[in-house]
Amino acid sequence: MTTIAQTPQPATPAAQPGERLSGVQTITFAKALTLAMADAMAADPAVVVFGEDVGTLGGVFRVTDGLTQQFGEERCFDTPLAESGIIGMATGMAINGMRPVVEMQFDAFAYPAFEQITSHVAKLGNRTRGQVRLPLVIRIPYAGGIGGVEHHCDSSEAYYVHTPGLTVLTPSTVADAYVMLRDAIASADPVVFLEPKKLYFSKDTVDLDALRAGYSEGGGAAAPSTIGHAAIARHGTDATLIAYGPSVAVALAAAETAAQEGRSLQVIDVRSLVPFDDETITAAVKSTGRAIVIAEAPGFASMASEIVARIQERCFHALAAPVLRVTGFDIPYPAPKLEKYYLPGVDRILDAVDNLQWETP
Incomplete structure (x- = not known):
């Protein structure tokens, strides 16, 4: 068995075997x-x-x-x-x-x-x-x-x-x-x-x-499935941040900081990597004209690369600036004390936002 040192334990309602939390x-x-x-x-x-x-x-x-x-x-x-x-x-x-x-x-x-x-x-x-x-x-x-x-x-x-x-x-x-x-x-x-x-x-x-309530007694989905559907995590008008999994919370934190500085950032949670929700992502980027894709994985030949390519193909004439990426670096995952430098953070995201060609030539 492999364990992680100082792994925190979940602080959730205690339930006995067979007991069903509800409400x-x-x-x-x-x-x-x-x-x-x-x-x-x-x-x-x-x-x-x-x-x-x-x-x-x-x-x-x-x-x-x-x-x-x-x-x-x-x-x-x-x-x-x-x-x-x-x-x-x-x-x-x-x-x-x-x-x-x-x-x-x-x-x-x-x-x-x-x-x-x-x-x-x-x-x-x-x-x-x-x-x-x-x-x-x-x-x-x-x-x-x-x-x-x-x-x-x-x-x-x-x-x-x-x-x-x-x-x-x-x-x-x-x-x-x-x-x-x-x-x-x-x-x-x-x-x-x-x-x-x-x-x-x-x-x-x-x-x-x-x-x-979204599931039948037999376990089937009674409501529309989340598979193939992204979600709008935060509305905004100036630029669109596109993230998934662990990077969504970081994107939301960046959007909150940007709001304090007077900039309105939209955040999209991709959720379904395959099948991919082109419709939601395309509409979101077209509404702002600027986009940044955020992911922890190295950027080369990545999911972030694919998202950027799909945006460029579908939104080219609506873009006011090139689509940027904020990702992990193209190196093996670093030692624990160095991961804070490797992982995309709020400062790196806001630096990328500043580079979205805001000034008119």
């Missing part, structure tokens, strides 16, 4: 994910959860805490330390009518399973002309901000978004953590679900009954 509650991001899995498992006996240390321990970040006690070892269980075996087993289970939700423990720990994901999980639907579907969710805690060493802080989204056949999602709010994971589990196709580690113990107040 308006202040919960953590991690607890929202736990409730999403518990509700999906209660609604559909085909949903199973497994991975390294997810059972007795409840996961390194305690995201699966209580699921084994509530549903038994046949529904939530530990596996050997073999990521390729986890994905291989999940693929076979999905082929045979189950809905596995597997955890990769840390972002870079998923690399031993990469061949299984790209060669089989992503391609099986196309290989069988749609006759075989894989309702499989691969949960990956990803990105930095926790003071972890390399192999624990990778932003690996580019590998998955580049692979046709995979849906790739990453929530940034407590409410979206619940809803987007429920949507992922309800999907008939494989989903890579990227969970920003530094958000696990962030808290917000949500109406759990309202969130659950």
Whole structure:
């Protein structure tokens, strides 16, 4: 088992196994994910959860805490330390009518399973002309901000978004953590679900009954899915900040600071990396004429690069300045004491805003 030193524990309402939180509650991001899995498992006996240390321990970040006690070892269980075996087993289970939700423990720990994901999980639907579907969710805690060493802080989204056949999602709010994971589990196709580690113990107040109302008794989505849909996190008129996952909160902080200086910045939360919501992003950029894409991953050949390209293709005549990026540097993830220099912060974002050619030639 791998652990992170001084990992904080979630301060959420204590619930006994089988007890169901309801109504308006202040919960953590991690607890929202736990409730999403518990509700999906209660609604559909085909949903199973497994991975390294997810059972007795409840996961390194305690995201699966209580699921084994509530549903038994046949529904939530530990596996050997073999990521390729986890994905291989999940693929076979999905082929045979189950809905596995597997955890990769840390972002870079998923690399031993990469061949299984790209060669089989992503391609099986196309290989069988749609006759075989894989309702499989691969949960990956990803990105930095926790003071972890390399192999624990990778932003690996580019590998998955580049692979046709995979849906790739990453929530940034407590409410979206619940809803987007429920949507992922309800999907008939494989989903890579990227969970920003530094958000696990962030808290917000949500109406759990309202969130659950979007799903049928059998676990299917009764409301429009979040898959393929970005969200407007903040309205603004001067420029558009486009972010996802762990970078959304940083973009919002930058927009708040800019507002104190008299500049109005719009913030878009991409949420669904694949399929990508061109309509929302295009409309947002056209409304301001300026855009900056923010992401923790290195900028070269990245998701941020793809977003910039799509904006340039669709908004060229509406742009008042080139689209800029604020990303991690093109280096391996640094040591914990140096990550504050690596990660995009408010100052770097505001510097980029200042470079959006505001003065008329």
